[in-house]
Amino acid sequence: MQEDYINITLADDDEDDRLFFTDAFDEIKITTRVKTFNDGVYLMDYLNSKDATLPNVLFLDLNMPRKSGLECLKEIKQNPKFKDIAIAIYSTSASEEDIENTFVQGANIYIKKPSDFKTLKKVLSEVVTINWQYHTNSMNKDNFLLRF
Amino acid sequence: MTLFFKFDFNAICQIVLEQTLKDNDIKYKLVGFGEIEVLEKLTSDKQATLQAALDKYQIEIVENQKSILVQKIKDTIIDMVFNEDTVVNVKSSVYLADTLGHSYGYLSNLFSEVTYTSIENFIILQKIEYAKQLVIKQDLSLTEIAFRLNYSSVAHLSTQFKNTTGITPSAFQRIIAKRKAFNQDNNQD
Numbered sequence: 001m002q003e004d005y006i007n008i009t010l011a012d013d014d015e016d017d018r019l020f021f022t023d024a025f026d027e028i029k030i031t032t033r034v035k036t037f038n039d040g041v042y043l044m045d046y047l048n049s050k051d052a053t054l055p056n057v058l059f060l061d062l063n064m065p066r067k068s069g070l071e072c073l074k075e076i077k078q079n080p081k082f083k084d085i086a087i088a089i090y091s092t093s094a095s096e097e098d099i100e101n102t103f104v105q106g107a108n109i110y111i112k113k114p115s116d117f118k119t120l121k122k123v124l125s126e127v128v129t130i131n132w133q134y135h136t137n138s139m140n141k142d143n144f145l146l147r148f
Numbered sequence: 149m150t151l152f153f154k155f156d157f158n159a160i161c162q163i164v165l166e167q168t169l170k171d172n173d174i175k176y177k178l179v180g181f182g183e184i185e186v187l188e189k190l191t192s193d194k195q196a197t198l199q200a201a202l203d204k205y206q207i208e209i210v211e212n213q214k215s216i217l218v219q220k221i222k223d224t225i226i227d228m229v230f231n232e233d234t235v236v237n238v239k240s241s242v243y244l245a246d247t248l249g250h251s252y253g254y255l256s257n258l259f260s261e262v263t264y265t266s267i268e269n270f271i272i273l274q275k276i277e278y279a280k281q282l283v284i285k286q287d288l289s290l291t292e293i294a295f296r297l298n299y300s301s302v303a304h305l306s307t308q309f310k311n312t313t314g315i316t317p318s319a320f321q322r323i324i325a326k327r328k329a330f331n332q333d334n335n336q337d
Contacts, residue, residue, distance in 0.1 A: 030264055100319075104326045110314075129264050133273055136263070137222065143280045145323065147314030 005031040006128055009055035011043040011072065012036065012090065013064045017113065020120060021059070021090075028125040030132065040067025044075060047082065055085055057131050059111075062091040062098065070102065077106040086131050086144065099147065109146045123148045161207065168201050218262045220248055221255055222270070229274045232296070240271055276312045279305065283321050290317060 008025060012018050018036045025032045035055070037043040043060075044067065046052050058076070060069035069089060076082045088109035089102045099110050109127055114120045127146065134144050165184065169176045172194070175187040190198075199209050224247050227234050236243050241252040244267070248255060259267045275297050282293045294305040309317050 100323060100326075103323045104330050106327070130273070132264055133270070139277060140281075143277065143284070143324070145313055145315055145320060 005033055006057065006132065007053055007055040008032045008034045008057050008059070008128070009043070010034065010036045010059040010061075010090065011038075011040055011064065011069070012059070012061040013039050014061070017061070020117060021124075024117065024121045024124050027121055028128065030125070030128050032128065039064045040069065040072045043067075044072060047076070054082065056135065057086045057088055057109075057127065059088045059090040060107075062089060062093060062102075070105070073102065073105055073107060084141075086134070086141070088127060103145055108141070108144045109148075111148045114148075161205075164205050165202075165207065168198065172198050172201060174198065214258060214262060217248070217250075217255075218259055221259055221267065224248065225267070225271055225274055229271065229278050229297075241267075272308060272312060276309055279309060279317065280320060283317050284324050286321065 010018060010021050012021070018038075022034050022036065025034050035046075035053075037046060040060075047054065060072050062069040069091070073087060073089075076085065076087065086108045087106065088111060089099075089107045090111050090113060091098070092113050094112040102110060109131075111123055111127070114123055126148075130146060131144075133139065134141060162178070166176075166178075169184070174190070174194070177185040177187055195209065202208070221244060224244055225240075228236055228240065228243065238246075241256075244255055245252040256267050259265075259270070263270070265273075279293055279297060282288050282296070283290075288296070290302050290305065294302045297305065299305040299308070306317055309315075309320070313320065315323070
């Protein structure tokens, strides 16, 4: 049967954003386990470690020091070990170029960081619900594109 | 002389299960603790044979009636959306109730309780999935796709596509095409 919670991971260098993010997941209906990292280097070290719990959905901030979200995306897409992870770009940028570029490079979801908590909760809840549908109904992940 | 034994029941059950699955030629993966993922579609005949073989050990395949019915709802919807031979002339709520022999109210509550989404949303999600497949193939116009999926107009399909994915059908088509080219370039390096 299915596991009863979803593993979520976020890499974001902004402390407030990380806090809002975990708070939002505490309030939504689907049970999640959320892990956060301060930048791409910490994230990739963790994912590449032997006993890492791979997330169902990974949220990547684009602008991070040391290793950007885009660099993480590239590394993740090159490693078959990570093929089941849905990648969500979680960024303040909403430039059409950034959005299309990340989708082309394999991101599944693009979220422009909402400015208020209520919208954030709604968006994250929808992301997790739709990802859950893909996961439990063996739908084709190659066609999984979602934008907020 | 008397010998004393110590058992590990889990280990024993696991060996019995694995042996029986192998005897029945079923491909499987151990998930752990009484859970086995079957890596193929198990026909009801095959499942009955498996259950019969397990009977003497008093091992039983646990089936949750609720999740079985939910799976039937999903299968019916997917057949309704993806199988063009299945022609539905009534509203999908009536069709589901008739096919599955329960009131729509009951089905709808059960579905929401188990899947975190409503039947209506699930139907839309599946229709858009089908639309995506057709859009990628590029041999049908959006008008034809809208017609096939029973949308009253292209505008209605485009709006529902955008509302569900956040992307327009043409942007979706462009992104998937670019991604294919991008992956090909990368594999050549």
